[in-house]
Amino acid sequence: MSNLSIQGLWKTFEGHAVLRGVDLSVKSGALLALLGPSGSGKTTLLRTVCGFERADSGTIAIDDRRVAGEGMHMRPEARRVGYVSQEGSLFPHLSVAENIVFGLPYARRRTRDRVAELLELVGLPASYAARPPQALSGGQQQRVALARALAPSPRIVMLDEPFSSLDAALRAETRQAVAAALAHAGATAVLVTHDQSEALSMGHEVAVLWNGRMIQTAVPDELYRRPVTRELASFIGEAVLLQGMASGAEVACDLGRLRLMAPVETGTVDVMVRPEQIKVEPVSSQGHADCDAVEATVEEITFYGHDATLSLRLAERSDPSMEAAVRARVPGHQVPATGVRVRLTVEGEVVAYPR
Known part of the structure; x- marks a missing residue:
């Protein structure tokens, strides 16, 4: 388990500031839901933590080890950050097992290291290992994507609106399975979402990003009952x-x-x-x-x-x-x-x- 610390983070695209001095702290083993309207900078923040984007200024530290800051930018593969995209992004020409071990060293890929364990962790039968991803439902594919993200034992797991493409019933079922898997793995996770009910029901804490600024971070009950601005009050429920x-x-x-x-x-x-x-x-x-x-x-x-x-x-x-x-x-x-x-x-x- 690892903690995540972000201080004074700025990111600009073509002269437009998308992140404006963001401060955020995620405790080791916690699931933080990052909430905000479309265009607020949520995905940019996630991509910057993963190392897919370079920060303009500010620092990012994982387990008190700086991975981004003035004059330095650690490569994404060196950060040990797991990533689950909105679409899951599984490879259709690979089996479920091959997808899960894809990011592991060759020797571990060859032995299908921990495939059965990871499938059980995300609530899928071991027999699914030989199936192609397209033979699974959307919710099952997202669970496989989570298993792939957990396979290298990452320090942080970032989930970018992973349930948005699922129907309501499947979304609720998949949320529960993913939350249980993350808790069982003891993973520190950040869930990016624009769905208020999703954020309030899954997050140990909820952070709200608004026009590139972090305006409130609180436990779900506190955020819902005491939003800091009238605009946020209307956005949260x-x-x-x-x-x-x-x-x-x-x-x-x-x-x-x-x-x-x-x-x-x-x-x-x-x-x-x-x-x-x-x-x-x-x-x-x-x-x-x-x-x-x-x-x-x-x-x-x-x-x-x-x-x-x-x-x-x-x-x-x-x-x-x-x-x-x-x-x-x-x-x-x-x-x-x-x-x-x-x-x-x-x-x-x-x-x-x-x-």
């Missing part, structure tokens, strides 16, 4: 953003007087509430005397089976000229009908961003 007035540990907005996770300076703020925090009850519900409840009308329902998203129009709002629709998420068996009037309350604490 769904967010309801309302104007409010903060005072001490509370904020007043169109959803009532709410508790803040962290106090902010008194004044106008944007309040971030997650849709699942908004509790929805019928107006006719007995025993509901919560003075912080607000009334709304169900305008639209998006049903997903296990849950549903409601578009709700507030009966009253502080600024009549502003959009009055909010979204709430409710269990699939508790979906009210369109047009029904309901009461809304917010559970838990919220985040405020000063204007």
Whole structure:
């Protein structure tokens, strides 16, 4: 197991800065999910760590050994970094076993060193060794690609959106298999993705790259509950953003007087509430005397089976000229009908961003 340390990393293409002073640290044996919108620099960062691109400035160290920095650039093959591409990139003219041992020294390739062990590690039968890659499903091919990356016992494994081409059911199954294989191998890994649910479910930590800058690195729960910017709040899952007035540990907005996770300076703020925090009850519900409840009308329902998203129009709002629709998420068996009037309350604490 190895740690990865990146400090002040810059990379420019044709005068355009793609990476802007990136700092990142990955603990030994951890899986870090690198998240960001398209064009944020995720793949460039991965390729620079692998050694496929030369950094303009800054340093990269693996196990406290510098592999890139001022005046030096270690060759990719000397870095011992495993790489799994988006497509898997298996050789169609080679068998599964030949693909797995492809990057090993000749003597180990000849003996098919650790092929059965690696196939078992990624959840595939040893009998698959003789098959051509095209005889496997997309998810199975990605597992073979991971086995190939793990074969030389790399210090770091880099995965570049390896599940994006798979359908939803196969993607979930392959994620679990890959995460289990990496954990069993004790590998330090960086998973590049633009899929928020993938990053939050797989990463021990999640780092967010935005316009070439690292804007937040945190455990998944912290990142989801306390994103550092309003833009990030909208990018990570769904967010309801309302104007409010903060005072001490509370904020007043169109959803009532709410508790803040962290106090902010008194004044106008944007309040971030997650849709699942908004509790929805019928107006006719007995025993509901919560003075912080607000009334709304169900305008639209998006049903997903296990849950549903409601578009709700507030009966009253502080600024009549502003959009009055909010979204709430409710269990699939508790979906009210369109047009029904309901009461809304917010559970838990919220985040405020000063204007």
